[in-house]
Amino acid sequence: MGRRLSWLWPASLKNRLFISILLFVLIPSAFLQTRSITKLETMMKDNISQQNTAQLAFLKNNIESLKFGVLGAMLQLERDPNLKDRLGRNGQESGEDRKLQIENTLLLVKQRLMNAVVPVHITLLDKQGQVYNTLEEGLTVLPVRGSEILQQPGFSALVSSSESYLWNVHEPDYLLSSALPGTQLFSLFAKLQDTGGGTFAYLRISLDMKTWLNSITNGFQVKQTYYLLDGKGQPILMERNDRIAQQLHGMLAAFKQDSARYFTDPNGLFIYNGIYLPNMDWYLINRFPLEALSGNIEAMKRQVMVSLLVTGAIFVLIMYAIVSSTVRPLHNLQKKMSELVDKNLNVSIPERKYRGELLSLARAFNLMTGDIRKLIERLRMEERQKEAIRFQMLMSQMNPHFLLNTLNTIKWNARGHGDTGTSEICQNLGKLLESGLNSDADLVFLKEEIELIRAYVYIQSFRYDHRFTADYRIGEGLDYALIPKFSLQPLVENAIYHGLVHMKDGGRITILIIGTGDRLRVEIGDNGQGLEQGAAASGKRRRKGIGLSNLRERILLLYKGRGELYLLPLPQGTVAVLDIPLLNSSPYEEGDHHVENTSG
Numbered sequence: 001m002g003r004r005l006s007w008l009w010p011a012s013l014k015n016r017l018f019i020s021i022l023l024f025v026l027i028p029s030a031f032l033q034t035r036s037i038t039k040l041e042t043m044m045k046d047n048i049s050q051q052n053t054a055q056l057a058f059l060k061n062n063i064e065s066l067k068f069g070v071l072g073a074m075l076q077l078e079r080d081p082n083l084k085d086r087l088g089r090n091g092q093e094s095g096e097d098r099k100l101q102i103e104n105t106l107l108l109v110k111q112r113l114m115n116a117v118v119p120v121h122i123t124l125l126d127k128q129g130q131v132y133n134t135l136e137e138g139l140t141v142l143p144v145r146g147s148e149i150l151q152q153p154g155f156s157a158l159v160s161s162s163e164s165y166l167w168n169v170h171e172p173d174y175l176l177s178s179a180l181p182g183t184q185l186f187s188l189f190a191k192l193q194d195t196g197g198g199t200f201a202y203l204r205i206s207l208d209m210k211t212w213l214n215s216i217t218n219g220f221q222v223k224q225t226y227y228l229l230d231g232k233g234q235p236i237l238m239e240r241n242d243r244i245a246q247q248l249h250g251m252l253a254a255f256k257q258d259s260a261r262y263f264t265d266p267n268g269l270f271i272y273n274g275i276y277l278p279n280m281d282w283y284l285i286n287r288f289p290l291e292a293l294s295g296n297i298e299a300m301k302r303q304v305m306v307s308l309l310v311t312g313a314i315f316v317l318i319m320y321a322i323v324s325s326t327v328r329p330l331h332n333l334q335k336k337m338s339e340l341v342d343k344n345l346n347v348s349i350p351e352r353k354y355r356g357e358l359l360s361l362a363r364a365f366n367l368m369t370g371d372i373r374k375l376i377e378r379l380r381m382e383e384r385q386k387e388a389i390r391f392q393m394l395m396s397q398m399n400p401h402f403l404l405n406t407l408n409t410i411k412w413n414a415r416g417h418g419d420t421g422t423s424e425i426c427q428n429l430g431k432l433l434e435s436g437l438n439s440d441a442d443l444v445f446l447k448e449e450i451e452l453i454r455a456y457v458y459i460q461s462f463r464y465d466h467r468f469t470a471d472y473r474i475g476e477g478l479d480y481a482l483i484p485k486f487s488l489q490p491l492v493e494n495a496i497y498h499g500l501v502h503m504k505d506g507g508r509i510t511i512l513i514i515g516t517g518d519r520l521r522v523e524i525g526d527n528g529q530g531l532e533q534g535a536a537a538s539g540k541r542r543r544k545g546i547g548l549s550n551l552r553e554r555i556l557l558l559y560k561g562r563g564e565l566y567l568l569p570l571p572q573g574t575v576a577v578l579d580i581p582l583l584n585s586s587p588y589e590e591g592d593h594h595v596e597n598t599s600g
Contacts, residue, residue: 499528
């Protein structure tokens with residue numbers, strides 16, 4: 001696979017730079033431009049969709065208000081006692097007068113509904129087959145007899161139904177010279193019933209939805225096309241020659257669940273938004289022409305791509321010329337660099353042949369070769385020094401072994417002559433020397449450090465004629481806590497030399513070690529002269545003490561700032577506090593490391 005790809009990737013640096021610019025500059029730029037245009041197009045469509053959705057919601061509220069207004073008009077006529085009374089006077093008064101009065105009543109209702117800017121037509125049919133309507137001049141009613149009207153689908157369905165009213169969409173049964181093509185009427189067919197449930201008339205209130213939609217949407221900024229479909233996807237309001245009914249049918253499920261913002265036609269010319277009217281089981285859909293607001297987006301894309309290609313071609317030619325002028329001196333530089341290996345870095349590049357960045361490169365290369373030669377010489381010298389230090393370390397290890405063997409001899413000699421004090425001193429001093437000889441670790445077990453402190457305190461107590469005592473208080477489970485090697489001895493030494501050395505008797509050193517959470521706290525206190533007098537006495541010394549400062553530096557290196565050492569004054573004496581992380585370790589099988597068992 002790698003070999004196949006190597007054929008695609010040129011070996012020449014010039015060609016690599018050219019392809020890199022193509023892959024990582026021009027192609028990403030084209031992608032970003034296309035992505036920006038697409039994002040702009042999406043934002044425009046989103047904004048248009050939001051506006052269209054708001055307009056559809058406005059229309060939905062108007063349609064539902066109109067529907068409730070028609071129902072209110074039907075109830076008003078049903079409860080009008082004068083209308084029922086006039087319908088019941090058939091033959092008692094002039095037919096023309098009665099018809100005129102009834103149609104005036106219908107006209108009053110029509111005028112209230114016309115406030116919604118919707119053409120309304122009301123037809124009333126009494127039990128005797130007399131027809132009353134609100135049609136203006138220029139309209140011809142077809143048919144004119146009541147028996148024929150009752151045979152129409154809407155009235156026929158009402159008569160055979162047990163419901164008191166129903167809604168229906170139908171073709172108009174009148175001719176109007178100014179009617180819009182494809183006009184559909186949305187009509188309420190109702191039975192006007194008295195209090196006893198008997199039907200005294202049939203009513204039809206028809207709304208011209210197309211004319212209403214055209215009138216109410218004339219104020220919108222961009223001309224749109226609106227469609228009304230019933231719950232089954234059948235067109236209610238649509239041009240007769242419009243062939244997008246099937247396309248709209250595929251959008252209805254998403255509009256009903258309100259799960260789609262909008263749909264775009266395959267050519268990207270229109271946006272479709274829709275809203276579901278649950279009270280009527282209708283779908284109101286509008287089609288918005290994108291060109292009306294954004295122009296031809298595809299043409300804009302093509303124009304941007306052509307501009308990008310022209311700019312990219314010019315950019316490639318310029319970059320190719322620049323790269324060629326840069327690569328040529330690099331080839332010359334490469335030839336000079338190949339000589340360095342054969343001459344063991346004892347060559348330099350002539351700087352007079354280069355300028356600008358290449359001159360800086362030549363100078364840096366000459367400086368690098370010089371530094372490498374110096375580093376090689378330094379490494380050789382350090383290797384010789386390490387060998388000498390190693391030899392000295394091996395020689396220095398002989399002295400502690402000789403001293404331990406000598407202490408062992410003195411101990412047995414003193415014990416043989418009954419001098420137990422000298423024997424104990426030699427044994428405790430041997431423990432201190434043996435600990436420094438046998439362990440290179442920075443951290444040791446707390447129990448081992450305490451044994452060294454006991455040995456050190458014993459020697460110092462013997463030296464100062466037992467003028468002080470030591471009290472050890474160590475928390476449970478801390479024997480194998482890890483503590484820096486020889487960290488407690490400088491603190492005990494500081495308590496003796498700066499606190500207790502001037503006391504004739506009654507001196508006391510308290511060693512308290514506790515573990516709290518993830519911290520180990522060591523407190524070494526004394527009842528000596530205190531910090532101020534101790535500091536004054538220390539100031540008279542010619543050599544400054546280094547025990548505590550050395551220990552502070554070790555703690556800083558070991559725990560990276562998580563450990564600290566400080567001194568606190570007491571009412572009588574001083575306490576040194578060592579606060580470090582608590583690190584517990586598993587015990588190992590310990591051998592016998594007493595001075596008696598040490599061999600040279």
